[in-house]
Amino acid sequence: MASIRLRKAFHYPNDSDDDEHSREELDEEEQDRMIDQLKMLNNRRNSKYSVFFAAIPFLSSFTNVPPILSESSSLCERCLSFVSILSLLATAYTMKFLPFHRPDSRGKIPIMAVDARTRVQWCLLPMNAIICTLLALTYALCPRAESWLIIQPITYLVPGAMFVAVLIARKVMLSVDLKELEDLRYTYKGA
Secondary structure, three states: OOOOOOOOOOOOHHHOOOOOOOOOOOOHHHHHHHHHHHHHHHHHHHHHHHHHHHHHHHHHHHHHHHHHHOOOOOHHHHHHHHHHHHHHHHHHHHHHHOOOOOOOOOOOOOOOOOOHHHHHHHHHHHHHHHHHHHHHHHHHHOOOOOOOOOOOHHHHHHHHHHHHHHHHHHHHHHHOOOHHHHHOOOOOOOO
16 A cells, blocks of 8 residues: 555644744843844954954055165155055054944935044045055056066055955945844734
């Protein structure tokens, strides 16, 4: 005799009387505790990523120190190395200290009090982007056959690569928004 298959009656997920399909609802305090734990975990993870992604450009800036200290390097090479160091330090500052601005539901960034420090921070990203572009153009226009530079011209691409990596990391860190989770809270009416 062939094996017998028993059919189970179809139940909508809300109509199920089985304990295995039912889920325990969270009351308001449990929801708040869960959201606070998630916020704390997110903030801890963001602070670790901020330190990590700030340390990489900071440490890579040391590769541009030898041409500045070397007597055999040209003035142009010293200037380019100095600008590269400034760009990498600005990138590290951007990752570690620049505040995150979450846009509201309509995509607008909230207006904040403007002081001298805020103005410098607003100018930091565009100026760093311009510096990285100029360094990339220097790499593109620098003749590769001539070795009049002590360091390889490809090191002038490092500030731009670090800047892009930091901007992507900040974007990913900003994409985790627990405000939407707070909006999904429900009011549990217990018996």
